[in-house]
Amino acid sequence: xxxxxxxxxxxxxxxxxxxxxxxxxxxxxxxxxxxxxxxxxxxxxxxxxxxxxxxxxxxxxxxxxxxxxxxxxxxxxxxxxxxxxxxxxxxxxxxxxxxxxxxxxxxxxxxxxxxxxxxxxxxxxxxxxxxxxxxxxxxxxxxxxxxxxxxxxxxxxxxxxxxxxxxxxxxxxxxxxxxxxxxxxxxxxxxxxxxxxxxxxxxxxxxxxxxxxxxxxxxxxxxxxxxxxxxxxxxxxxxxxxxxx
Amino acid sequence: xxxxxxxxxxxxxxxxxxxxxxxxxxxxxxxxxxxxxxxxxxxxxxxxxxxxxxxxxxxxxxxxxxxxxxxxxxxxxxxxxxxxxx
Numbered sequence: 001x002x003x004x005x006x007x008x009x010x011x012x013x014x015x016x017x018x019x020x021x022x023x024x025x026x027x028x029x030x031x032x033x034x035x036x037x038x039x040x041x042x043x044x045x046x047x048x049x050x051x052x053x054x055x056x057x058x059x060x061x062x063x064x065x066x067x068x069x070x071x072x073x074x075x076x077x078x079x080x081x082x083x084x085x086x087x088x089x090x091x092x093x094x095x096x097x098x099x100x101x102x103x104x105x106x107x108x109x110x111x112x113x114x115x116x117x118x119x120x121x122x123x124x125x126x127x128x129x130x131x132x133x134x135x136x137x138x139x140x141x142x143x144x145x146x147x148x149x150x151x152x153x154x155x156x157x158x159x160x161x162x163x164x165x166x167x168x169x170x171x172x173x174x175x176x177x178x179x180x181x182x183x184x185x186x187x188x189x190x191x192x193x194x195x196x197x198x199x200x201x202x203x204x205x206x207x208x209x210x211x212x213x214x215x216x217x218x219x220x221x222x223x224x225x226x227x228x229x230x231x232x233x234x235x236x237x238x239x240x241x242x243x244x245x
Numbered sequence: 246x247x248x249x250x251x252x253x254x255x256x257x258x259x260x261x262x263x264x265x266x267x268x269x270x271x272x273x274x275x276x277x278x279x280x281x282x283x284x285x286x287x288x289x290x291x292x293x294x295x296x297x298x299x300x301x302x303x304x305x306x307x308x309x310x311x312x313x314x315x316x317x318x319x320x321x322x323x324x325x326x327x328x329x330x331x
Contacts, residue, residue: 001310004257004319005303008247008274038324039247064304066324072302124246164328165304171331192308213301 010039014095014123016049023119023128024053024091031056033089035071035105037096040123043069046095058085073100073215076107077232092118099131100215106136107218110143111243140244142221146207147241149227150234153207156186158231159194161212168211168231175209175234199226209234247274247322251284254319258289263316269296269307271322302326 024032032050034057036043047057060083061068062075071094078084086092086109094102102118109115115133122129150156156179158172172188179186187205194216199208208228210216217230233240258266266285270278282293294315296307303326310318 001315002261002263002317003306004254004317005324006250006254006319006321007324008249008271008322011246011248039322063329064327066327070324072326074304162308163305164308165302165306165326166328168331213304 007038009042010123012123014040014043014046016046017121017126019126020121020128021053024050024055027091029053029055029091031058031089031091033058033060033085033092034069035062035092035094035102036069037098037101038065038067038070040095041067041069043095056089058083058089060085071101071104073104074213076104076214076218078108078111080108086116087112092116094118094120095123096120097122097124102131103136103219104215106131106133107139110136110140138222139218143218143229144241144244146217146221146227146229147233147237147244150207150209150229151237151241153227154184155204155206156184156209157199157202157205157207158186158188158209159211160188160190161194162190162192163212166212171231172209172211175231178235196220196224196226199224199228249274249277249281249321251281254281255285255288258285258291258317261317263291265292265294265313265315265317267294267296267307267310267313267315267318269300269318269320272299274321304328 032055050057059069060081062071063080064072064075092105094105102120105118106115118131120129120131158175160169160172161167176186176188208226209231210228211231214230217228221228268281278295285293303320303323
């Protein structure tokens with residue numbers, strides 16, 4: 001079966017509004033890291049308008065995307081960006097609607113000394129919203145607590161999705177092997193989409209490891225009682241905890 | 246407000262000659278499903294089906310479509326996903 005993707009680009013031009021211009025000036029911005037959802041990634045004119053304000057516009061490509069500027073929800077790690085433009089810029093600007101994608105830009109900074117806020121510019125509503133560390137505070141607390149629980153857990157459940165874009169069975173098996181060597185008891189669970197309410201059916205599992213979408217281990221954990229971490233943190237949790245502090 | 250690129254879709258269908266096509270739309274474009282199906286069916290001979298539920302993105306393509314002999318799937322609102330290999 002063949003697959004055809006249609007990006008469904010926003011048809012109207014995205015331009016620099018007075019409120020955004022004022023905002024950038026008030027913040028005394030010298031450089032910005034610019035990102036967008038795929039619908040809003042035709043930003044040539046918008047970039048030119050910002051550059052007229054003598055602001056340097058930094059762009060890069062995230063690992064999982066197809067085009068420069070674009071950001072996906074799973075691009076939530078520091079090493080996802082070809083060029084570290086978040087660190088190189090005064091301000092992070094995201095063009096698009098919704099919070100799922102710009103939140104990835106906050107999560108990608110959790111091991112940095114300071115988490116820079118993300119400014120969301122919605123070209124449809126033409127409004128500006130600031131996302132700050134406060135917006136992921138609860139998540140960060142839970143992520144750290146879950147890592148500590150994982151370190152002490154004996155029976156561990158590893159979730160593997162059959163979605164081709166999220167399937168990491170080989171990695172799950174590698175982790176299982178490592179955990180067995182460490183004297184733990186790992187079990188691999190398989191499904192398409194994981195209904196996290198069903199975790200309660202396996203009360204013997206003391207901590208879960210998610211290998212599917214990384215946002216399950218950063219966002220969805222807020223809504224569940226059971227501790228869960230992402231596979232990326234599961235191989236060396238002590239180092240992860242240290243880097244988190 | 247968002248460009249559905251139906252001319253491109255029709256051109257691809259005419260080029261690839263699928264018999265059965267599944268279309269997948271993000272929630273924000275689902276209300277345009279009828280417009281999409283009607284336009285494509287008007288200009289081609291394919292059977293079009295609409296994926297009823299949602300998707301998390303290009304990483305979340307529906308499985309088991311071979312059971313229905315779907316030849317082509319068209320997903321709006323996303324582009325190619327580059328899976329991270331470990």
